[in-house]
Amino acid sequence: MAGIYVHIPFCRHKCSYCDFTSFPDKTEYAEAYMACLYKELKMRGDELKDYEFDTVYFGGGTPSYIPPKLILGAMNQIKKCFRLKKDAEVTLELNPGTIGESKVQTYLQAGINRFSIGLQTAIDEQLADLGRIHNARDYVYATKLLAGQNFSTDVMLGLKNQTKEDVQKTIELAVSCGSSHISMYALTVEDGTPIYTDYLNGELPDSDEVAELYEFGRKLLEEKGFKRYEVSNFAKDGYESKHNLNYWKRGEYIGVGVSASSFMRGKRFTNTFDLDEYMKCVISGFYPAVTSEEVSEADAKFEFVMLAMRTKYGVNMQEYKEKFGTTLAEDFPSALKKTVKYLELDGDNLKIKDEYLFVQNSILVYFMEEER
Numbered sequence: 001m002a003g004i005y006v007h008i009p010f011c012r013h014k015c016s017y018c019d020f021t022s023f024p025d026k027t028e029y030a031e032a033y034m035a036c037l038y039k040e041l042k043m044r045g046d047e048l049k050d051y052e053f054d055t056v057y058f059g060g061g062t063p064s065y066i067p068p069k070l071i072l073g074a075m076n077q078i079k080k081c082f083r084l085k086k087d088a089e090v091t092l093e094l095n096p097g098t099i100g101e102s103k104v105q106t107y108l109q110a111g112i113n114r115f116s117i118g119l120q121t122a123i124d125e126q127l128a129d130l131g132r133i134h135n136a137r138d139y140v141y142a143t144k145l146l147a148g149q150n151f152s153t154d155v156m157l158g159l160k161n162q163t164k165e166d167v168q169k170t171i172e173l174a175v176s177c178g179s180s181h182i183s184m185y186a187l188t189v190e191d192g193t194p195i196y197t198d199y200l201n202g203e204l205p206d207s208d209e210v211a212e213l214y215e216f217g218r219k220l221l222e223e224k225g226f227k228r229y230e231v232s233n234f235a236k237d238g239y240e241s242k243h244n245l246n247y248w249k250r251g252e253y254i255g256v257g258v259s260a261s262s263f264m265r266g267k268r269f270t271n272t273f274d275l276d277e278y279m280k281c282v283i284s285g286f287y288p289a290v291t292s293e294e295v296s297e298a299d300a301k302f303e304f305v306m307l308a309m310r311t312k313y314g315v316n317m318q319e320y321k322e323k324f325g326t327t328l329a330e331d332f333p334s335a336l337k338k339t340v341k342y343l344e345l346d347g348d349n350l351k352i353k354d355e356y357l358f359v360q361n362s363i364l365v366y367f368m369e370e371e372r
């Protein structure tokens with residue numbers, strides 16, 4: 001399996017927690033940026049003629065903020081330059097404060113068949129606190145425009161003054177509005193973002209409180225028929241995100257646009273984070289990648305385990321052996337011994353027990369430390 005990731009780095013306003021590559025003050029560059037992005041798609045497409053792609057994902061930034069004809073243009077270019085499977089999953093991230101009927105029509109015309117909506121919380125005061133541009137009513141409006149479409153909703157945990165009732169209200173809104181998939185993840189506080197002050201002042205829930213909110217949300221989602229298939233992702237049967245599953249299976253993907261990362265032919269590379277440098281580079285006919293590394297076999301083994309252990313499927317041991325020629329027990333004897341109480345065997349798959357999935361990072365540390 002292989003995926004295409006397209007980064008759209010424009011937003012109307014910078015959220016207080018945002019550490020993504022997004023430029024709220026450079027929207028006038030959108031058309032010129034997309035012209036460069038079409039060129040990068042062509043350059044990458046020429047080089048990847050032997051690949052067939054299963055998924056496309058427009059992330060950001062806010063892809064739904066720029067004129068929709070630019071998304072249509074990007075999809076036309078992808079169809080022209082890459083071999084895309086007929087039933088490819090094509091996702092667009094959408095901010096509820098930036099959507100209208102004609103935009104949705106253009107997205108459908110472009111072939112977008114899955115939407116990922118950033119609700120975060122149904123509590124308007126919390127949305128304002130995060131610096132989000134939408135309120136809960138905008139979310140309801142967006143979902144009405146998407147009636148009958150396949151869409152996912154993002155729910156965030158660990159917000160200032162957030163209670164279990166708030167999480168319940170948010171999940172119930174997302175479910176009643178028709179989400180087929182819900183991503184429920186904890187707010188990550190990055191140094192250098194405005195919300196860091198709230199963290200320093202002890203105004204955000206601590207990790208135990210977040211874990212409680214998560215457990216509460218997980219149970220509620222499961223009662224509502226959403227099955228957890230990755231630590232932060234829940235879906236109704238058949239609605240798991242193929243694009244993300246490909247990441248967790250350590251599948252290949254090509255990323256285009258400023259700051260986009262790729263993993264192709266055993267190499268990881270990342271484009272420049274600088275908008276001007278990105279455009280100058282592509283206009284001059286050069287790839288805008290600024291870092292590139294061949295993944296060593298030892299790192300590849302750890303990545304394979306780490307990514308698979310995030311999911312409910314765990315590591316398929318036969319697949320591991322076929323890929324690397326060695327067994328999990330040979331490569332990670334000490335880690336397996338130290339983490340045995342957190343793990344279980346499901347047929348040929350070794351996975352983290354359900355009740356420990358939320359703390360998988362502290363389990364995976366033992367695998368990272370193992371000498372291979």
Ligand code: SF4
Nearest residue numbers: 011014015018022061
């Ligand atoms: S909408 Fe997303 S990318 Fe844009 S500023 Fe907010 S968090 Fe960052």
